[in-house]
Amino acid sequence: MTLSLFDQFMSPTLLGIPLMALALTLPWILFFKPGNRWSSSRFSALVAQFLKWFTKEIFQPMSLGGHKWALILTSLVLFLITLNMLGLLPYTFTPTTQLSMNMAFAVPLWLATVIIGMRNQPNLSLAHMLPEGTPALLIPILIVIETISLFIRPLALGVRLTANLTAGHLLIQLIATAAYVLMSIMPVVAILTSVLLFLLTLLEVAVAMIQAYVFVLLLSLYLQENV
Amino acid sequence: MPQLNPAPWFAILIFSWLVFLIFIPQKVLAYKFLNEPAPQNVKKSSSTNWLWPWL
Numbered sequence: 690m691t692l693s694l695f696d697q698f699m700s701p702t703l704l705g706i707p708l709m710a711l712a713l714t715l716p717w718i719l720f721f722k723p724g725n726r727w728s729s730s731r732f733s734a735l736v737a738q739f740l741k742w743f744t745k746e747i748f749q750p751m752s753l754g755g756h757k758w759a760l761i762l763t764s765l766v767l768f769l770i771t772l773n774m775l776g777l778l779p780y781t782f783t784p785t786t787q788l789s790m791n792m793a794f795a796v797p798l799w800l801a802t803v804i805i806g807m808r809n810q811p812n813l814s815l816a817h818m819l820p821e822g823t824p825a826l827l828i829p830i831l832i833v834i835e836t837i838s839l840f841i842r843p844l845a846l847g848v849r850l851t852a853n854l855t856a857g858h859l860l861i862q863l864i865a866t867a868a869y870v871l872m873s874i875m876p877v878v879a880i881l882t883s884v885l886l887f888l889l890t891l892l893e894v895a896v897a898m899i900q901a902y903v904f905v906l907l908l909s910l911y912l913q914e915n916v
Numbered sequence: 917m918p919q920l921n922p923a924p925w926f927a928i929l930i931f932s933w934l935v936f937l938i939f940i941p942q943k944v945l946a947y948k949f950l951n952e953p954a955p956q957n958v959k960k961s962s963s964t965n966w967l968w969p970w971l
Contacts, residue, residue, distance in 0.1 A: 695917055700924050707924060713932055717939045722946040737947045764940040784932065793929035794936075 697862060698786050698855060712782045716771050740767075743902075747909045754809075755916040758909070765794065766905045773854060773897035777890070786858060788851045795846035798908050803839070806915025814915055842911065846904060853900045857893040864889060 701708040720736065723729040743766055748756055769785060776783025784790050806814035818835040819828060864886045871879035 698917070700928070707927065709924065709928060710931055713935045714939070717935075717943065720943050722943055723948075727950075733947070737949070740944065740947055741949060760941055760944060764936060764944050767944060768936055768940055784928075787928060789925040789928045790932045793932055 694859060694862060697782075697858060700787065701782050708782070709784060709787075712784050713772075716775055719771070720767075736767075747906065751909065751913050752916060755909075755912050758912055761798075762905050762909060765798075765908075766901055769850070769901035769904060770898055773901050774894070776854065776858070777893055777897060783854055783858065785850055786855045788847060791850045792843070792847035795850075795904075796843045799843040799846065799911060802908070802911040802915045805912075809916070817914055842907075846907060850900050850904050853896055857889075857896055860889060861886065861893060 701712070721730070721733065723733040723737070728734060740763055744759060744763060747762060748759055772783060772785050775781055776785065803814070818832050818839070820831070820835075823831050864882060868879050868882040868886055871882060
């Protein structure tokens, strides 16, 4: 079987057992529950700071009805950031490169925000279809456009995360292959390629964190519109 | 692209939601924060200034 560049994204199986289960459950061993002390450990202090900062950022602009979502959105950001960052280590599998997983989170959560809006305040939710101050002639077209943009949101959420992470991992693999091959032929160019690889890895670390945050931020914005 | 392979889609969906609903909220809820953030419309009652008791 010829190896193609996309093989790193295949759902890993070993003797027919899907290892995706391991890739999804083992990262949580890294997070210990903090004990009852006032200050447990350095890592738990860092995680606590992050959770507090994140909760403030997302829920300060939200009305009180949306605060019920605090636990699920905070869990989601922790989930995504951990999976993204761990995927940058060599030989690890990143579940967030799988479109199935990202859509599995994007579609139900987006649909939940839409349904909440439609049930609690249907007039206001439907009014979002038409921005204020549109000229009367443009109203029909704009309604169609806004409805399309509403339904494209879950697709965009899922595909954005998938594509960003897949592209990053693919680039790392390509440039690393290039550096490795060039090492025997043109060592100086190989060193330059390695510098590029280093910078790219830094970028990927940033992208991993930002994309997880953006996913949850957009969900919280959709919630703010509807709650 | 192997991501578009429909075979494990449903299994991945179910399993990732199970992990997301079972393991992570336990770990998140275990963090206790000791301050109560007050809403912004609460007025602070004016308190007497503290001074050294022997002055």
